[in-house]
Amino acid sequence: MAARKPMLILVYEPERACFDRLLADGFTPRAAMEISSYLAQSTDLAPEFGAIAEACFARGLDFHAVELDDAAGMLVGCDRGKSLVWTLTDGIAYFRGGAAPALARLYGLPTIGVDDSLFALCQDKFRSGAVLAALGLPVPAAGLARDGRWVVELQESSSGYFVKPNRLGAKIGIWEESRCRTPNEALALAGRVFEAYRDDVVVQPYVAGRNVRASFLAVDPKAGAEALGIAFVDSGGDFQTMADSMALYGDTGAAAKDEGRYAEPELVPVASLQPRAAGRIRRIAARLMAGLGLRDVFSLDLRVEADDTVHLIEFEVCPGLPCFDFRAYCRAEWGLGLADAMAETAARRLLS
Structure with a gap:
């Protein structure tokens, strides 16, 4: 046999x-x-x-x-x-x-x-934010609200607030109103989220800047933060809403393509415009790999301001492999399409 x-x-x-x-x-x-x-x-x-x-x-x-x-x-x-x-x-x-x-x-x-403990951590934004802050990483402060009531109250913010579900998916907003001005507006959004999705919300000070996605796949098992792909993701909006997400992926994304409503956000390498910010992001990734245990495949969502200030929003241990940004990363960093990148990653571990 x-x-x-x-x-x-x-x-x-x-x-x-x-x-x-x-x-x-x-x-x-x-x-x-x-x-x-x-x-x-x-x-x-x-x-x-x-x-x-x-x-x-x-x-x-x-x-x-x-x-x-x-x-x-x-x-x-x-x-x-x-x-x-x-x-x-x-x-x-x-x-x-x-x-x-x-x-x-x-x-x-x-x-x-990563190991299964990080799968649980990354899907709880409030707890993961606390761990990232303990590692000395530049994450926004966070409060936690449940059904219109504070569990952990957030201090006053002159820039307004950003409200997002604590455990739902990986996006940074649901509605256009996710960016709001006052704590009372944030609590009202918390009530709407709880009614629709039965989830707590994380409330953070609104941080300015452009959205950045950092992607990583260790096709070579020895690859480190130098293999990170870091790109501005310009979709035309300040942040991605539920409607924006549904127009990009899955069956609803396919329908959007058929109806002519699909438009991939533009990807621009951060290093081409703000090399100092790109260097800071690589150091953040290296810290996450060493201190938190990120490895093999992951992504980071960040905001980068014009003065190179970097805000780490969250990390993902199951990045969207078939998404346009991860495919572009595999081509740019490894010269491979997605199927070959996945197969080569596995082969170098199983056959070495």
């Missing part, structure tokens, strides 16, 4: 499974659609599973994509020395992808990405 080849296992939670579960939990169809849309990368990547399998085969690997609900039964029989688990979609509240790296650890399987 021929020996089984090393295998890359991609675990993902489909949008539809999340949508159906949210409906069963009593969410409105609109809220369920909006929440499940944050899993759009599983929808967008599924048509490329064949290309990933071909890229893996060319490198001597097997590839298996498995839905989260089937992962436990599949992972329990895997060869510890020849299997590598890559978690595509995260979550600890509305989404359940954070269970995948925990299952991998339970069965003694190596993973691409």
Whole structure:
């Protein structure tokens, strides 16, 4: 009998499974659609599973994509020395992808990405912000509100406030009103978020600047912060709303393309305009890798002001691999399309 080849296992939670579960939990169809849309990368990547399998085969690997609900039964029989688990979609509240790296650890399987404790941390913005501040990183101060009441009150801010759900997805806003002027307006938004999504909100002083996405994939296992891709993401708005997100990804993004409403934000390398800010972002990433344990694949969301002041907004351990910005990063940094970048990342770990 021929020996089984090393295998890359991609675990993902489909949008539809999340949508159906949210409906069963009593969410409105609109809220369920909006929440499940944050899993759009599983929808967008599924048509490329064949290309990933071909890229893996060319490198001597097997590839298996498995839905989260089937992962436990599949992972329990895997060869510890020849299997590598890559978690595509995260979550600890509305989404359940954070269970995948925990299952991998339970069965003694190596993973691409951080350990499961960071999957939980990054999906709780208030707690992760506290940890980032303890590491001395430039994160905005944060208060926490629940259903229109303060849990942790924020000090007065002359720049106004920014309000975002604490555990919902990875975006930095829901509505245009997410930037507000007074604490009372912030509490009113907290009530709206709780009613629609049953979530707390993080309230932060509004910080000025342009939106920046920093992407990282260690195709070479020895890669460090020098391999970070850092780009301004100019979408025409001050911040991304729920509507903006839904027009870019998944089934709603596909519909936007068909209707001519889709427009990819422009990506501009930060180093080409503000090299000092780019250097600061690389140092932030290096600190996160050393102090927090980020590795293999992650992204950072930041704001950069004209004077090179950098604000770290959040980190993601499951960046949107099929998104335009991550694809552009793979081409620019590694000279590879997404399927080849994923396969090469796995091959260098499984076959070395």
